[in-house]
Amino acid sequence: MSIDLGSRPRLAPGCRMEEKTHEPRTLLMPERALRLNGPSLEIVERCDGQHTVQQIITELQQRYSKAEPAKVQEDILGYLALLEKERALDFEPRNT
Amino acid sequence: MNEPRSNPLALIAELTHRCPLHCVYCSNPLELEARTTELSTEEWSRVFQEAAALGVLQADFTGGEPLTRPDILDLIRAARAARLYVNLITSGLPLDESRLEALVQAGLDHFQLSFQGAREEVANEISGTRAHAQKLRVLEWLKRHRIAVTLNFVMHRRNIEQLPEMLSLAESSSASRVEFANVQYYGWAFANRDALLPTREQLTHSIDFLKKAQERLAGKIKVEYIVPDYYARFPKPCMGGWARKLMLITPSGEALPCHAAKVIPGLAFENVKNRHLSEIWEVSDAFERFRGESWMQEPCKTCDRRALDFGGCRCQAFLLAADATATDPVCSLAPQRPKVDAILLTINSRVAQASASALTTTISGDATEPRRTDSSAGASVAAPTESKPAWRYRPNPS
Ligand code: SF4
Ligand code: SF4
Numbered sequence: 001m002s003i004d005l006g007s008r009p010r011l012a013p014g015c016r017m018e019e020k021t022h023e024p025r026t027l028l029m030p031e032r033a034l035r036l037n038g039p040s041l042e043i044v045e046r047c048d049g050q051h052t053v054q055q056i057i058t059e060l061q062q063r064y065s066k067a068e069p070a071k072v073q074e075d076i077l078g079y080l081a082l083l084e085k086e087r088a089l090d091f092e093p094r095n096t
Numbered sequence: 097m098n099e100p101r102s103n104p105l106a107l108i109a110e111l112t113h114r115c116p117l118h119c120v121y122c123s124n125p126l127e128l129e130a131r132t133t134e135l136s137t138e139e140w141s142r143v144f145q146e147a148a149a150l151g152v153l154q155a156d157f158t159g160g161e162p163l164t165r166p167d168i169l170d171l172i173r174a175a176r177a178a179r180l181y182v183n184l185i186t187s188g189l190p191l192d193e194s195r196l197e198a199l200v201q202a203g204l205d206h207f208q209l210s211f212q213g214a215r216e217e218v219a220n221e222i223s224g225t226r227a228h229a230q231k232l233r234v235l236e237w238l239k240r241h242r243i244a245v246t247l248n249f250v251m252h253r254r255n256i257e258q259l260p261e262m263l264s265l266a267e268s269s270s271a272s273r274v275e276f277a278n279v280q281y282y283g284w285a286f287a288n289r290d291a292l293l294p295t296r297e298q299l300t301h302s303i304d305f306l307k308k309a310q311e312r313l314a315g316k317i318k319v320e321y322i323v324p325d326y327y328a329r330f331p332k333p334c335m336g337g338w339a340r341k342l343m344l345i346t347p348s349g350e351a352l353p354c355h356a357a358k359v360i361p362g363l364a365f366e367n368v369k370n371r372h373l374s375e376i377w378e379v380s381d382a383f384e385r386f387r388g389e390s391w392m393q394e395p396c397k398t399c400d401r402r403a404l405d406f407g408g409c410r411c412q413a414f415l416l417a418a419d420a421t422a423t424d425p426v427c428s429l430a431p432q433r434p435k436v437d438a439i440l441l442t443i444n445s446r447v448a449q450a451s452a453s454a455l456t457t458t459i460s461g462d463a464t465e466p467r468r469t470d471s472s473a474g475a476s477v478a479a480p481t482e483s484k485p486a487w488r489y490r491p492n493p494s
Contacts, residue, residue, distance in 0.1 A: 013243050013272070014243060016205070020179070028153060028154065028205070030244045031183070031273075033154065087317070087318045
């Protein structure tokens, strides 16, 4: 289950953000709810089927420019893998 | 009670006790509520608003069969308008393709289709209805919609050996989750328990099989498994702890801390017709009685695990030990555990005897059904060859 940096993650069917705008926001999914704030929210907000995994990483590396870029990348991939295991994400294949 | 009171996260809405099926393990109470006592669309809508205000995130529409409510679409819209996530737990029976489309349009988030097995004959025996073929049709329709799908297989001694077939069914569907939930022994399942409890051997095989399935399907299908707690060393944290996370509303509006709470004598229940949900959550006798730890006896009272499992299930304590404040008798530390061991011993030896005598008839040659052998995961479990039990079927309320 390694994540393709060129794929575009989006929320799987039945997974959606709770309809309110103040933090912590909640990702609702079958039989579960995840509270999101800070970086976890910034990752999930970009899982829109438009951003590639690489783009998410680059954007957040810029946003967290004080942090070690390799560490930011590692955290993002770890979080995406967790969401994938929860079946909260579908990955649109890279454009060929 | 030293911890601050939490708010409920899920509302289990038993919309009706009516159901076209008659499952021998139905979790509904033996006393079913009549149609005439059911809450109206408006009353449910108010309950959803109150629940959301109390912090509830999800509504589980269940029953009975929730699709027997003619106002099901309005109820889904009302729950969505209250900003709840809507799960539907259904047999798939009163459904055709256009009604499914309408459910999705109304905002249903998650469709849970319950199965009585993977083989038509046993599945229909268990539900007392010819329901299986319709479920397979529903699975096909679901493929055309963007909606979360879970298949719920209810497991017991008569179908546990069909596990590989059940898993294949899930893999060929659009489900992102599959739940293999062993029957829990309350309600009708308690009445039929001795014919439903799997053997220890069946259980061990099934756990091995499912562990492998979980690994293989990671990222594709989330495989969940619930073992029968009679075989466990420690009880489950039933409902996430009494009155900590969940609230159940019966068809007539009674607020319960769990499905089976009404078996416990002397608990007073409040009705949503008379009181605001938040008040019920906070002060209702039924919710307060076993909240926190002050009601506990030894060994729970001083046990390290009490914050993990909350002493197990109160209803099971009552059903098996005749004392709702006792340690759940399935716990290996419980003074009443020998009762559970005795039940398991009886069943395991009875099934062993039945298979031994069945072997002699098979040799004499009247095996009509080809015996399935599974080469893949070593998970094939010889079905204990018993004759059809004298089931107590769940009837329909008036
Ligand atoms: S009879 Fe079966 S389908 Fe109907 S509510 Fe009970 S368990 Fe569910
Ligand atoms: S003694 Fe009570 S608290 Fe301890 S494990 Fe058993 S049920 Fe849980």
